[in-house]
Amino acid sequence: MAGKADTSMTIRMNREVKEEAQMIFSELGMDMTTAINVFLRQAIYHSGFPFEVVLHAPNDVTLSAMKSAEEGKDMHGPFDSVSSLMDALNNA
Structure with missing residues (x-):
């Protein structure tokens, strides 16, 4: 991926979710852009979500x-x- 131009994207999210996530990422030493890039790279590596996404309905x-x-x-x-x-x- 080296040599390719950077691009930008705009997303909408709940303000509280954004603020909570920013606090967590800040404690990990990264900003939101870095965290989203980590997520996207992991999604590419795993060819899907880098974690399980399921509905757990009560039995x-x-x-x-x-x-x-x-x-x-x-x-x-x-x-x-x-x-x-x-x-x-x-x-x-």
């Missing part, structure tokens, strides 16, 4: 537990000790 067990919690059912604790927690888990 039926999780949905059931969330519903029970909202309804105040099957609630346990608080526990005064680890042993009382373990007793409750072993007797469930």
Whole structure:
């Protein structure tokens, strides 16, 4: 890629996301442009996102537990000790 002219791009993003990202990148010693270039180079290297991009929808067990919690059912604790927690888990 050496010898090719630089170019620019304009993107829109949420202001808070931008500010949070800038703070993180600053702590890593880079600016937003450098961070985006790192991301793009990694995307090229991996021929896609350089990390997993998935939707994790709650499964039926999780949905059931969330519903029970909202309804105040099957609630346990608080526990005064680890042993009382373990007793409750072993007797469930």
